[in-house]
Amino acid sequence: MGREFLDLFEEWAETYDATVTGVDPQYRAVFANYNEILNEVASASGGTVLEFGVGTGNLTEKLLDSGYEVIGIEPSQAMREIALEKFPELPLLEGDFLTFPEIKSADTIVSTYAFHHLTDSEKEIAVRQFSKILSSNGKVVFGDTMFESVAVKDKIIKQAYDRGFTNLAEDLEREYYPTLDVMRNIFTTHNYDVTFKQMNEFVWLVTAKKQ
């Protein structure tokens, strides 16, 4: 479940680190302030950090540099191989947001550019599972594409088509990019205090503290 886009990442792994620097004009705005987004997630984290959708390990690097203990979960073998080349000692487990080896406890659960691979109902199941792993006062810190409303999302998709950014427009239509309201409801239903901060035209930082 939630792995329907995996083939894309097996192919993208080799060139992913170039994409985040903005070489693809279609995705330049999505990855604008990429380093700041990762830094902000890392600086909001603490203790033992469980990271989902590690990819090539760019957020992992910031977390390790901050001195945290990091456990990574990543479904794509090609992505895991690149991350492990960079960080051979990293405990990096095969898994995804919904199905992963048993993790006893974590103080922070983080992810960037990955939670939108789950449908909204899968997102809710994932958040319910997080509550069992997080320590008391633990938190979830995610950076990902989301939209203030369906109208804003529709406008941005139309703009992408108008600019000839067909890959981006089809991606925004195909994957499960949520509205802020959907994210807020999921976290508040499971007793988190949730705040949002916009990081670029697409990406918002979500910080959800377990009550």
Ligand SMILES: C[S@@+](CC[C@H](N)C(=O)[O-])C[C@H]1O[C@@H](n2cnc3c(N)ncnc32)[C@H](O)[C@@H]1O
């Ligand atoms: C766009 S990359 C982001 C990588 C990294 N977090 C970053 O910020 O650069 C998305 C990552 O999420 C992974 N992914 C895809 N579906 C997933 C799922 N259901 N659960 C966890 N990770 C998933 C992909 O394999 C890929 O490594």
